[in-house]
Amino acid sequence: MNWQQLLHLIVVRIKQVIGLYAFVLIPMWGMFFLNEVALFGLWNIFGIVPRALDVGSMIGVFASWTMHGNLSHLTGNTVTLLQILFLFGLFEKNAYRTVIKLVVASGLVTWVIGSPSSIHIGASGLCFAMLGYMIGGAIFARRWGYLIACIVMGTGYWLTIKQGLMPQQGISFAAHFGGLCAGLLLGANSKHTYSAASQRY
Numbered sequence: 001m002n003w004q005q006l007l008h009l010i011v012v013r014i015k016q017v018i019g020l021y022a023f024v025l026i027p028m029w030g031m032f033f034l035n036e037v038a039l040f041g042l043w044n045i046f047g048i049v050p051r052a053l054d055v056g057s058m059i060g061v062f063a064s065w066t067m068h069g070n071l072s073h074l075t076g077n078t079v080t081l082l083q084i085l086f087l088f089g090l091f092e093k094n095a096y097r098t099v100i101k102l103v104v105a106s107g108l109v110t111w112v113i114g115s116p117s118s119i120h121i122g123a124s125g126l127c128f129a130m131l132g133y134m135i136g137g138a139i140f141a142r143r144w145g146y147l148i149a150c151i152v153m154g155t156g157y158w159l160t161i162k163q164g165l166m167p168q169q170g171i172s173f174a175a176h177f178g179g180l181c182a183g184l185l186l187g188a189n190s191k192h193t194y195s196a197a198s199q200r201y
Helices: 003-037 042-046 055-066 071-091 095-113 124-139 144-164 173-188 191-198
Strands: none
Touching: 003 042, 003 055, 003 071, 003 095, 042 055, 055 095, 055 124, 071 095, 071 124, 071 144, 095 124, 095 173, 124 144, 124 173
């Protein structure tokens, strides 16, 4: 790879980062304000209810990441996503497709392992899924860019990650743990796709 190819790759990935911000954050914030202003909080009833087969819970599997209890909840997830999406956009070739896979996979695992008496909302499951994907990619698929990303995230968020994986009142342990496991599995199996894509550069 010469310097022109490297520069082109950097520009492409920076554009991808900006696109990911719009792809993930605009629906989160848009649905929050729509829910507050027009839906009177009703959007959040479609969160994930584990092992429930009703339409609402199925919607939650795909869309719970756009549901937040309050502005503090939304802001906290946004700050984390700004950093994870930046790293993800730099190192992931098929970032949009992978984010969709992680949304669905983390939602399904949460639906399977969570308590049926609970309802799960928020983007933290996606945050942990993306983190798990980077860890799985670094360790099992030997994607060294993700090793750097994991070190960066681990340095800044070790305590937050540790607390998020401990069962606590008001914290969706199932979404965090389920997202992490889903991300690890997808990341560990990302080597073939990544290697094929990398050959084009």
